[in-house]
Amino acid sequence: MTELPIDQVRTLLAVVDEGTFDAAAAALHVTPSAVSQRIKTLEQRVGRVLLMRTKPVRPTESGQVVVRFARQLAALNEDARRELGIAGEPGPARLSIAVNADSLATWFLPAVTPVPRDPPVCFELYREDETRTAELLREGRVMAAVTSSPDPVAGCLVRPLGLARYLPAANPDFVARHRSGRLRRWLPGAPVIVFDQADELQDRFVRALSGVDAAEHRHHVPTSEGFRDAVAAGLGWGLVPEPQARPLLESGALVELEPGLHWDVPLYWQQWKLDVRALALVADTITAAAAEALHPLPS
Amino acid sequence: MTELPIDQVRTLLAVVDEGTFDAAAAALHVTPSAVSQRIKTLEQRVGRVLLMRTKPVRPTESGQVVVRFARQLAALNEDARRELGIAGEPGPARLSIAVNADSLATWFLPAVTPVPRDPPVCFELYREDETRTAELLREGRVMAAVTSSPDPVAGCLVRPLGLARYLPAANPDFVARHRSGRLRRWLPGAPVIVFDQADELQDRFVRALSGVDAAEHRHHVPTSEGFRDAVAAGLGWGLVPEPQARPLLESGALVELEPGLHWDVPLYWQQWKLDVRALALVADTITAAAAEALHPLPS
Known part of the structure; x- marks a missing residue:
């Protein structure tokens, strides 16, 4: 070109x-x-x-491709001006990051909020399914993403974050009402909660278990906390992120559909290959926090 | 036609x-x-x-227009088959509803979860800004919406829900660091949390107070609970929904920027003018729950 x-x-x-x-x-x-x-x-x-x-x-x-180039250019320019001290009033560095809803609702935000205020940073967070965050990176809408894809987007580097664990769970009354025989027999017929139209997590789980999709009787509840609340209220079963499930399992509001059975989603950090200070700082903070909060990826 | x-x-x-x-x-x-x-x-x-x-x-x-017509047709057809008992295995009625994130995170879900299971209902919830939920209704994507607009979408009827109250709040250290003189003087310069690019709530509030927009130093945190957590963590000030703010004000994690000062957003229920049983049932449940959870609209 x-x-x-x-x-x-x-x-x-x-x-x-x-x-x-x-x-x-x-x-x-x-x-x-x-x-x-x-x-x-x-x-x-x-x-x-x-x-x-x-x-x-x-x-x-x-x-x-041109949009991504333009944004990278702007970020580099901003970073250079800040380091040179030639920006009259430089303003904070803008970091646009795409994050899946469950990460945003569990470990992500506590990880980034203590990021030092000097140099000041503005977070521009986008909430997307982990299978689609890489798309925002490809489109140049964001400079980094928490994604389930280990395949680097063009011009990006990848770092593993860990496994996000989901527990198949439901309200105890719901289980009493729907259970009959083995899980793989009754689960495909039981009402299910999914996040939104693009959420295939429950379907993938049921396919692995029973060879068919989850029930057509399904509710879409497109917030992470709302999803958990809908499962706890007995609208359907669902795969609940482990950190959200634990307290509800302990209080008895939820039960595991089969103790010990879980579903793991690998998560990766992908970001522009750019030497922008604020981005490097945030990447380190996030990978460290993920190592604490998530399960280790099989090596 | x-x-x-x-x-x-x-x-x-x-x-x-x-x-x-x-x-x-x-x-x-x-x-x-x-x-x-x-x-x-x-x-x-x-x-x-x-x-x-x-x-x-x-x-x-x-x-x-044709899409909306097609969906209304499908809903009517489904409802008639169910009432006539001629649907072999009728399956649950699908109710697609657009709801703003803050309603979804506070009063909406507890209101709809007890909706009777007979006739069975599937909720297909869409999360959108309250200023844009009416757009989904117009596009025929949903059959009902919680919206800030009292102007009926073509073919829809409107019922008032109430006022959602927001409290301008921040972490106490944040306030100590940024306060100087009157609120309307220092607030436009202080870092702010907004929900996403379309969220103008904070800007509207600062314009009403000071005649200018909120600070350019802003974070986008696109989940209702994440927004609240980011404010509590001291990333910026924000307008926090009253039900989410109360416990944090009591524990001291948040302070009101000016006790007694708040911002109210009127909410309305808009739905297709259709005699679909499940929709009527949900509409009644939701308006009753809103009357409990929200502040009364001025008459």
Whole structure:
């Protein structure tokens, strides 16, 4: 690829972030036709369409590469200015990180909140299924992700975090009402809680156990704590993150469907290969906290 | 509009739900070219483009009207079959509801979990900002929503729920570090937690108080409990839902920025004007629970 003119790259980023050519023009203090001209010139130079002209506009696959490049450039520039002390009022470093909901609800937040305030850091957290966080990294929306995929996204490095353990559990009355014979016989017919339409955790577990999907009688409860509460209230069974399940098992609000049986999801940290100080600091903090909170990955 | 052929309408719904023509063809057990032909015929009949051929495909504004029609049709059909007892194995009624995160984390789930199991109901909950839940209703993605908008979506009826109260709060050390003079002077400069990019609650509050936006030094923490935990950990101040703030105020983990000062968000229930039994039952349960949990709306 020939060298990309910085103003055109920044314009593309502004259009993606603002959603329309008009909004990008306002943000950049130029006319909409200047924005449109820059994007056209950039597309001609790259030889690819970079934006789908939807509402809001969305980057094509090639556009995503340029967006990621633009964000990395901005992060490096910001970091250099801060280290050189030439930024009048540098403002805090922005760290955009995609995290799966269960990590966010258990070990992630306590890990990052003590991150030192000097240099100041702003967290921009995105909540996504662990199978889709890598997608946000690929699109250039975030600079790091907690993901279930060990395959590095282009331009990213991977560090293992550990195994997140889930316990198949339900309310004791629910179990009394639905249990008949062996778990693998009755579980596929019992009402189930899933996180959202993309959540396949329960289905994968039941397939491993019984060779079929979980019941069609299912509730979608798209928050981690809500999921746990819905299981405890007896709406259905579900795979509850171990740290959330423990206190409820002890109080008797939940019972394990089969003591000792669990489902582990490997988690990895993926981040841009960039020498940005704040990002390195956070990566170290997070991998250390994960080593404490998660089960070790088989080596 | 001339009468819409049911098979074409159902095909459109399948394409929107499955995301691609190929997946819809597989779900409907027909060829992809049959799917494509039906959509084209429907578009000619309506005289409008109904689908944007993106990946995944998305309904246009006209397409959304047809999608909503298709879902209402399916719900009515299901309800009639259940009442007539002609559904071999009727399966539970699916209720898709969009709820804002803070309601989901506080009063909503305890309200719906005791909904009787007879007739059996499946909840399909969507988590969205209260300013955007009405959009899901408009798009036909959900049949009901907890929303901040009292303006009825086309084809929907509105019932008031109450005022959700938010308390401006922070960790006591945070306040000691940032307070100087009056709240309206120091608050716009202090680090703030917001839910996500669309969350304007904190900005609206600071604008009402000081005439400017909240600080650019902001963290995005996109879960209700994570938001509360980030405020309690001292990452920034934030507007914490009253039921979540109370125990932390009592334990001293949080302090109110100005005792007595709060921000109220009116909430409404909007739902399809449809005589579906399960929906009516849930609507009654939810409005009764909201009347208990929320503050009364000024009449």
